[in-house]
Amino acid sequence: MLTKRIIPCLDIKDGQTVKGVNFINLRQAGDPVELGARYAREGADELVFLDITATVEKRQTLIALVERIAATLDIPFTVGGGVRSVEDVGMLLAAGADKVAVNSAAVHKPELVDAIAREYGSQCLVLAIDARRTDTGWRVFIHGGRTATERDVLAWGREVVARGAGEILLTSMDHDGTKQGFAIELTRRFAEALPVPVIASGGAGTMQHFVDIFTEGKADAALAASLFHFRELEIPALKDYLHENNIEVRR
Amino acid sequence: MNVVIVRYNAGNTRSMLHALRRLGVEAQVSDDAQVLRAADRVIFPGVGEASTAMQSLRRSGLDGVLPELRQPFLGVCLGLQLLGAFSAENSTRCLNVFDFKAEKFPASVKVPHMGWNALHFEPHPLFAGVASGAYVYFVHSYYVPVVPETVATADYPFPFSAAVARDNFYALQFHPEKSGETGARILKNFLDIQPGAGI
Incomplete structure (x- = not known):
């Protein structure tokens, strides 16, 4: 049986790992390659590296980092x-990334999703969606959560999958950094509506939160950052706990 | 050991090069028939779409070269599917080393089949030192059913070929280069297979 995946996320700034609370107040948390290798040894199923201050000038720093990660990691x-x-996607894949996550650019220009899927295949295209609840329902936010859009999150999810996204990374901005648990209802709506895997992100604080997002939330994978960075939660213990709760994981 | 990775438009050669380097093997990447014929081991990775991959192989003439190779040969992912007779992906005629056909996963499951799944097998040289039930990493939308040459299966939602082998041809639907220690061991096992040892 296909296992549920645990995905540590490493937020990268200038080649170093950071983590913010609600995407602000960044804290330093180590060398990405070293941290990534440690996670892999401890049983992480995949890793996500998010360059949170990506600019054209910094692109080469990121490419060099991706090359180092690819040489080291065996997941x-x-x-x-x-x-x-x-072209950005092509460069990252050529540097050794297995998948590339696209967020704001797809909102500005949805045809980009079709173009990437056509060129490199859906399997390497993760569509990242930052969601926040508003008076009128869950809306897509862009630019690291700073800018609201009028797009309904689930409608956007359906559209990007129709255009060729192979996986959805769904972050609830309302939950991110709170450690009060994932956005279960929102994630379940995505997981039930979409024919591609859904990664839940934002809000993990305890091992039970992971059980909840896999059972009630029906997520295919769950992502967390600071929880793992600061060793508040160890991956082997988390996987044992999930196994004890009858959730199939790779141990 | 002279390990050559087949160069064509659908090969994710970098990941495979890194995985081999971690095993202490410096492989080369080539689409030259002479270089491929002279190799001790040939690895045929694949990420992408079947029909464009086959077009690329036909253009370079590798479609005639690869099936004739006699040293231990390892297809990976799309590289497994292309060794068959046909793929349902854009109705593509493939290399016909094996006579199986790749089918699309049913709409009842999420596609692509992406993530870690358990590998089930009877003892086989490819899996020496690996326990049946070990997890490996898959990413694919098409699959090869269980056929006489199947040497390992995985379930999604039904059993399909996770590995096939006949004569000098071996192929894995999963990515050994991305499957942690289990994958590294399987790659090493392939490198350790002696020419002529195929069944």
Whole structure:
């Protein structure tokens, strides 16, 4: 049986790992390659590296980092942050990324999703969606959560899958950094409506939160950052706990 | 050991090069028939779409070269599917080393089949030192059913071929280069297979 995946996320700034609370107040948390290798040894199923300050000038720093990660890691990893074009995706894949996450650029220009899927295949395209609840329902936010859009999150999810996204990374901005648990209802709506895997992100604080997002939330994978970075939760213990709760995981 | 990775438009050669380097093997990447014929081991990775991959192989003439190779040969992912007779992916005629056909997963499951799944097998040289039930990493939308040459299966939602082998041709639907220690061991086992040892 296909297992549920545990995905540590490493937020990268200038080649170093950071983590913010609600995407602000960044804290330093180590060398990405070293941290990534440690996670892989401890049983992480995949890793996500998000370049949170990606700019054109910093692109080469990121490419060099991706090359180092690819040489070291023996598990799959996704790279995202500031990906704006088919060429950006091509460079990251050529540097050794297994998948590339696209967020704001797809909102600005949805045809980008079709173009990437056509060129490199859906299996390497993760569509990242930052969601926040508003008076009128869950809306898509962009630019690291700073800018609201009018898009309904689930409608956007359906559209990007129709355009060729192979996986959805769904972050609840309302839950991110709170450690009060994942957005279960929202995640379940995505997981039930979409024919592709859904990664839940934002809000993990305890091992039970992971059980809840896999059972009630029906997520295919769950992502967390600071929880793992600061060793508040160890991956082997988490996987044992999931196993004890009858959730199939790789141990 | 002279290990050559087949160069064509659908090969994810970098990941495979890194995995081999971690095993202490410096492989080369080539689409030259002479280089491939002279190799001790040939690895045929694949990520992408079947029909464009086959077009690329036909253009370079490798469609005639690869089936004739006699040293231990390892297809990976799309590289397994392309060794068959046909793929339902854009109705593509493939290399016909094996006579199986790749089918699309049913709509009842999420596609692609992406993530870690348990590998089930009877003892086989490819899996020496690996326990049946070990997890490996898959990413694919098409699958090869269980056929006489199947040497390992995985379930999604029904059993399909996770590995096939006949003569010098071996192929894995999963990615050994991305499957942690289990994958590294399987790759090493392939490198350790002696020419002529195929069944």
